[in-house]
Amino acid sequence: MQILYIKHQSRYSTQSTTMDDYLRLVTYGSAAIMGAYVVGTAFYSPKLDSIPAVGPSGIFSSYIGAYRYLRYGKDMIQEGYEKYRVFRVPLIHRWDVIVSGSKLVEELRASKEEDLSIREAFNEILQTNMTMGPNILGNPYHISVTRVGMTKNLDLCFDEVRDEIEHTFADHLALEGNEWKAIPAQATVMQVICRTSNRLFVGLPLCRNRDYLNLNFEFTISVVVAAQLINILPGFLRPIAGPWISPLKKYLRRADQHLSLLVTERVRMEELGNDYEGRPNDLISWLLDVAEGEERTVPALVQRILVINFGAVHTSANTFTHALFDLAAFTASFQEMREEAEQIIKEDGWTKVAVGKMHKIDSFLRESQRYNGNSITSMGRKVVKPGGFTFSDGTTVPAGCFVNVATGPTHHDPDIYPNPDEFDALRFYRMRNEDDEEGNIRHQLVATNLDYLPWGHGRHACPGRFFAGTMLKTMLAHIILNYDVKLEDEAAGRPPNQWFAAICIPNGSANVLFRKRQF
Ligand code: HEM
Numbered sequence: 001m002q003i004l005y006i007k008h009q010s011r012y013s014t015q016s017t018t019m020d021d022y023l024r025l026v027t028y029g030s031a032a033i034m035g036a037y038v039v040g041t042a043f044y045s046p047k048l049d050s051i052p053a054v055g056p057s058g059i060f061s062s063y064i065g066a067y068r069y070l071r072y073g074k075d076m077i078q079e080g081y082e083k084y085r086v087f088r089v090p091l092i093h094r095w096d097v098i099v100s101g102s103k104l105v106e107e108l109r110a111s112k113e114e115d116l117s118i119r120e121a122f123n124e125i126l127q128t129n130m131t132m133g134p135n136i137l138g139n140p141y142h143i144s145v146t147r148v149g150m151t152k153n154l155d156l157c158f159d160e161v162r163d164e165i166e167h168t169f170a171d172h173l174a175l176e177g178n179e180w181k182a183i184p185a186q187a188t189v190m191q192v193i194c195r196t197s198n199r200l201f202v203g204l205p206l207c208r209n210r211d212y213l214n215l216n217f218e219f220t221i222s223v224v225v226a227a228q229l230i231n232i233l234p235g236f237l238r239p240i241a242g243p244w245i246s247p248l249k250k251y252l253r254r255a256d257q258h259l260s261l262l263v264t265e266r267v268r269m270e271e272l273g274n275d276y277e278g279r280p281n282d283l284i285s286w287l288l289d290v291a292e293g294e295e296r297t298v299p300a301l302v303q304r305i306l307v308i309n310f311g312a313v314h315t316s317a318n319t320f321t322h323a324l325f326d327l328a329a330f331t332a333s334f335q336e337m338r339e340e341a342e343q344i345i346k347e348d349g350w351t352k353v354a355v356g357k358m359h360k361i362d363s364f365l366r367e368s369q370r371y372n373g374n375s376i377t378s379m380g381r382k383v384v385k386p387g388g389f390t391f392s393d394g395t396t397v398p399a400g401c402f403v404n405v406a407t408g409p410t411h412h413d414p415d416i417y418p419n420p421d422e423f424d425a426l427r428f429y430r431m432r433n434e435d436d437e438e439g440n441i442r443h444q445l446v447a448t449n450l451d452y453l454p455w456g457h458g459r460h461a462c463p464g465r466f467f468a469g470t471m472l473k474t475m476l477a478h479i480i481l482n483y484d485v486k487l488e489d490e491a492a493g494r495p496p497n498q499w500f501a502a503i504c505i506p507n508g509s510a511n512v513l514f515r516k517r518q519f
């Protein structure tokens with residue numbers, strides 16, 4: 001899950017009063033609360049002494065470390081990775097434990113929900129019970145709908161996905177003649193992703209409604225900001241102030257204006273069973289295939305659609321913005337990818353099967369996620385086992401602490417990926433071809449393993465990655481086949497990333513130049 005897009009907010013939305021309110025709340029609120037909180041928690045120290053700390057670890061000096069971590073998280077995690085298998089880094093309100101190496105990562109993957117909980121981790125980081133509603137974690141049926149229903153229907157929905165990609169790019173690029181045109185990368189990708197995803201979620205015409213798209217962008221940001229705020233409150237204040245801080249009610253009301261008629265009608269149609277003629281093949285149907293009891297009510301379905309947008313849009317948009325900068329900056333394989341895509345489409349037509357065969361584009365996106373993931377830690381879990389969780393090396397992480405994997409340093413470890421700091425677009429393409437039949441699967445974009453963790457790994461690995469993978473590959477192929485792309489400032493190179501602790505956000509203000517394909 002992505003944290004903090006506050007800075008970019010104004011560009012996504014014309015209605016930024018809400019965000020201004022939140023920003024003010026955050027700035028003044030957090031200053032006051034922090035003072036009280038620092039004093040209140042300075043004396044609370046979980047039994048972490050046996051785990052080495054990166055940065056100062058004194059009761060007060062660790063707060064300096066926490067501010068360093070916000071700015072230089074990348075360096076601190078790299079330092080920890082080089083020195084230790086298990087270490088901890090200071091956050092403002094807690095320590096995070098970070099593990100690395102296939103042995104320990106495998107133990108984290110294999111752990112049980114009763115020992116290392118992803119639900120409790122989400123609930124603490126995002127305050128899910130308050131910001132999205134307690135039924136989301138209580139009955140997380142949208143996860144299986146995403147993994148099974150959405151993935152299964154991708155074949156049938158492919159033409160719509162592609163249609164929306166074509167339309168959105170045409171609308172947002174609006175190229176004329178053969179001139180280069182500067183396009184704001186992040187804001188444009190955001191629109192394309194949100195529209196394309198919602199073509200599949202709620203269909204036309206709603207997926208092109210400006211306010212509906214904006215409310216989905218804003219909901220994500222508001223939830224993240226609200227969760228941060230709730231998190232720095234002292235525990236006893238959370239249940240009191242939390243519901244008031246939570247943006248959920250407001251966004252449900254706003255989403256209702258767009259969705260309630262549509263969803264009401266769809267729920268009514270289901271009274272005849274789920275095989276009536278003309279039943280749309282979209283997320284609403286896939287939810288209705290599984291939802292039971294209370295979850296079949298209109299408000300609950302609207303809420304679920306918001307939550308899926310939360311999980312889908314910013315993650316995919318940031319991933320693709322990184323990839324677009326890579327495409328413009330690392331041009332060595334551009335022509336090869338174009339030729340491969342062209343050849344395959346000539347043989348198979350513009351189908352999902354064809355996209356599945358575009359191994360060079362697949363490799364490019366996999367390399368882009370390796371090179372710059374959305375986060376340099378992943379697989380966050382909260383220790384819920386009463387006595388703490390003990391790894392095979394003897395390290396015990398106390399209950400209540402968070403464990404993460406040092407994803408970024410793993411992805412840049414020269415023992416795992418030769419020349420790790422070089423963007424090698426066809427790295428995974430070659431690995432696929434060199435390897436046996438199984439390797440053909442092992443190195444594709446959506447495959448996870450102990451050395452490749454942008455989607456997480458194991459039981460909880462991102463259930464949306466099959467959809468995301470197909471959508472992102474189709475977008476990249478569409479760009480490569482129809483446009484020429486380059487950096488606005490070639491001398492300056494790839495626009496620098498923005499860091500917030502472990503979160504790596506592609507530059508929010510940089511442009512990429514587009515023109516109609518010339519050759
Ligand atoms: C490039 C885009 C995406 C990336 C990089 C990404 C990454 C991730 C990661 C790292 C996790 C946590 C895995 C773990 O902790 O073990 C996750 C979970 C999840 N993702 Fe994605 N994701 C993406 C797109 C999507 C999309 C498009 C959807 C929905 C359509 C989605 C839905 C979810 C859900 C529901 C979970 C929670 C799974 C659980 O609790 O078991 N994601 N994703």
Ligand SMILES: *[C@@H]1O[C@H](CO)[C@@H](O)[C@H](O)[C@H]1NC(C)=O
Nearest residue numbers: 123129133134135137138139
């Ligand atoms: C969140 O809500 C779920 C479902 O109601 C509940 O089981 C869980 O205990 C709640 N978690 C917290 C920390 O309140």
Ligand SMILES: *[C@@H]1O[C@H](CO)[C@@H](O)[C@H](O)[C@H]1NC(C)=O
Nearest residue numbers: 495496497498507508509510
């Ligand atoms: C993002 O890119 C723009 C233009 O290339 C540049 O002016 C700006 O400083 C960059 N932002 C960051 C945070 O690096």
